[in-house]
Amino acid sequence: MSITENYKLNLIQWYPGHIAKAERQLKEQLKLVDVVLEVRDARIPLSTNHPQVSEWIGDKARILVMNRLDMISSPARELWTDYFRANNEVPIFTNAKQGKGVNGVAKAAQSAGSAVNQRRKERGMLPRAIRAVVIGYPNVGKSALINRLLGKRVVQSAARPGVTRALRWVRISKELQLLDAPGVIPLKLDNQEAALKLAICDDIGEASYDNQKVAAAFVDLVGEMQENASEVLPENPFLSRYKLESTAYTGEEYIYALAEHKYQGDVERSARAILTDYRKGNLGQFPLEVPESVNSEQLAVSS
Numbered sequence: 626m627s628i629t630e631n632y633k634l635n636l637i638q639w640y641p642g643h644i645a646k647a648e649r650q651l652k653e654q655l656k657l658v659d660v661v662l663e664v665r666d667a668r669i670p671l672s673t674n675h676p677q678v679s680e681w682i683g684d685k686a687r688i689l690v691m692n693r694l695d696m697i698s699s700p701a702r703e704l705w706t707d708y709f710r711a712n713n714e715v716p717i718f719t720n721a722k723q724g725k726g727v728n729g730v731a732k733a734a735q736s737a738g739s740a741v742n743q744r745r746k747e748r749g750m751l752p753r754a755i756r757a758v759v760i761g762y763p764n765v766g767k768s769a770l771i772n773r774l775l776g777k778r779v780v781q782s783a784a785r786p787g788v789t790r791a792l793r794w795v796r797i798s799k800e801l802q803l804l805d806a807p808g809v810i811p812l813k814l815d816n817q818e819a820a821l822k823l824a825i826c827d828d829i830g831e832a833s834y835d836n837q838k839v840a841a842a843f844v845d846l847v848g849e850m851q852e853n854a855s856e857v858l859p860e861n862p863f864l865s866r867y868k869l870e871s872t873a874y875t876g877e878e879y880i881y882a883l884a885e886h887k888y889q890g891d892v893e894r895s896a897r898a899i900l901t902d903y904r905k906g907n908l909g910q911f912p913l914e915v916p917e918s919v920n921s922e923q924l925a926v927s928s
């Protein structure tokens with residue numbers, strides 16, 4: 626049985642009308658640009674990939690940005706780099722909060738868009754600035770990336786998922802323009818394994834899930850990763866943080882045991898602490914997905 630089935634998780638956030646509207650807005654934004662900067666959460670590169678994005682982008686140039694570099698380990702980064710290279714993609718890893726890797730994104734956008742000016746030249750037209758848009762799932766760091774590309778804080782960047790609004794062109798350089806409003810990719814939650822990881826990473830609205838179930842599933846997921854992909858994890862994240870060994874418990878039992886051990890029996894507090902600690906990096910820096918041989922689907926399936 627999979628972890629999500631085990632906890633009867635049914636994570637749903639967006640209404641169909643809301644999804645259709647977000648999709649329409651995204652397609653409008655995509656029509657305006659030469660280059661698409663697609664931001665994913667480096668902790669969950671597959672779960673922050675919407676299966677229809679490639680179709681929506683069509684033949685426009687795409688730069689794949691793996692944000693939250695600071696939240697994964699170096700072996701995880703290497704595994705993902707190799708995985709994407711094998712698929713003919715060169716991901717750019719960024720920490721948009723601190724600006725790391727962001728210059729590389731601007732350079733890549735400019736060179737990816739240079740074909741536009743080549744075509745204009747062939748038609749006897751003058752070159753123009755390359756137009757780009759940042760797109761991605763809610764809360765992956767789109768606004769933070771735009772702000773860093775601009776070098777100042779003009780786009781609201783919030784810890785709350787889904788805080789994004791109206792359209793304007795902004796100049797990054799003489800050669801590069803950006804839509805100041807990021808394109809929000811509607812969450813695809815019919816894959817519950819992916820939805821669980823989005824919830825753990827706070828890339829989904831909090832109202833839509835039960836902290837205790839999600840935290841319990843997270844503990845189980847980490848346990849499976851310790852068995853299958855230990856090279857990307859710290860040795861014993863829960864023991865180090867809470868002085869309470871996790872391996873003897875199921876995720877659900879652990880939430881209760883931790884509540885007794887540290888939070889006067891308050892299970893909700895225990896669950897929230899675990900999720901917050903992962904999101905803040907207090908359990909160490911590690912991803913929830915690794916590619917290929919130890920791939921995420923396998924990790925999500927318990928015996």
Ligand SMILES: Nc1nc2c(ncn2[C@@H]2O[C@H](COP(=O)(O)OP(=O)(O)OP(=O)(O)O)[C@@H](O)[C@H]2O)c(=O)[nH]1
Nearest residue numbers: 693720721764765766767768769782783786787788
């Ligand atoms: N640790 C870390 N935090 C980041 C990084 N990038 C963004 N953040 C933080 O993540 C939160 C969400 O970032 P935003 O830039 O608002 O994300 P967004 O994708 O624009 O979100 P929506 O507007 O909800 O679609 C903010 O608290 C940022 O400071 C990063 O690389 N590392």
